[in-house]
């Protein structure tokens with residue numbers, strides 16, 4: 464199991480990998496789960512949580528966003544752990560509906576998949592609805608819960624995307640970045656690419672040196688910086704052509 468440690472001693476475990484990642488932060492006294500994966504990954508998720516032999520229950524579950532591959536196990540985990548669920552206020556209606564519309568593709572093939580996806584939609588890509596406890600409608604500090612953790616809005620991939628900034632060192636970013644490709648961090652699906660690039664800038668404005676995505680492996684700050692500059696240059700080129 465991959466794990467990371469901040470200077471203050473917060474440990475971050477990657478408790479799900481493969482189709483979707485899921486992370487667990489352990490501060491020593493508190494445990495915070497980030498995302499839950501697909502329903503089919505439930506057993507693996509549970510097994511890996513047990514492997515950690517946590518002395519305390521999970522007190523918080525933070526959702527980076529509400530696409531089905533990140534939140535299909537929320538209702539079960541919430542029941543078992545009695546944890547508080549944090550999610551963006553922008554997901555309120557989707558959660559009530561048990562389906563968050565999948566974003567448009569950023570490349571031709573995913574564009575097609577997305578079109579089919581919208582047709583089959585809720586049945587295939589829905590989730591059991593759940594009751595969130597805390598809606599995020601601005602960047603928040605979790606100091607009140609004695610945690611050196613910030614939740615910041617990083618929309619673009621989806622309107623409800625948030626990133627979890629741990630100790631200002633490591634960020635769990637959901638699908639705001641993709642860790643699957645060697646030469647790009649651009650997710651294949653995004654509601655608003657321009658907004659997503661702005662979110663990359665926002666993440667670069669933190670002191671984080673490592674970014675843990677919802678799919679694939681860790682992304683270093685230098686790579687994010689390079690990708691940000693590359694996309695900014697693309698943007699300038701397109702605007703110049705459209706003039």
Ligand SMILES: [Zn+2]
Nearest residue numbers: 528530620638
């Ligand atoms: Zn997503």
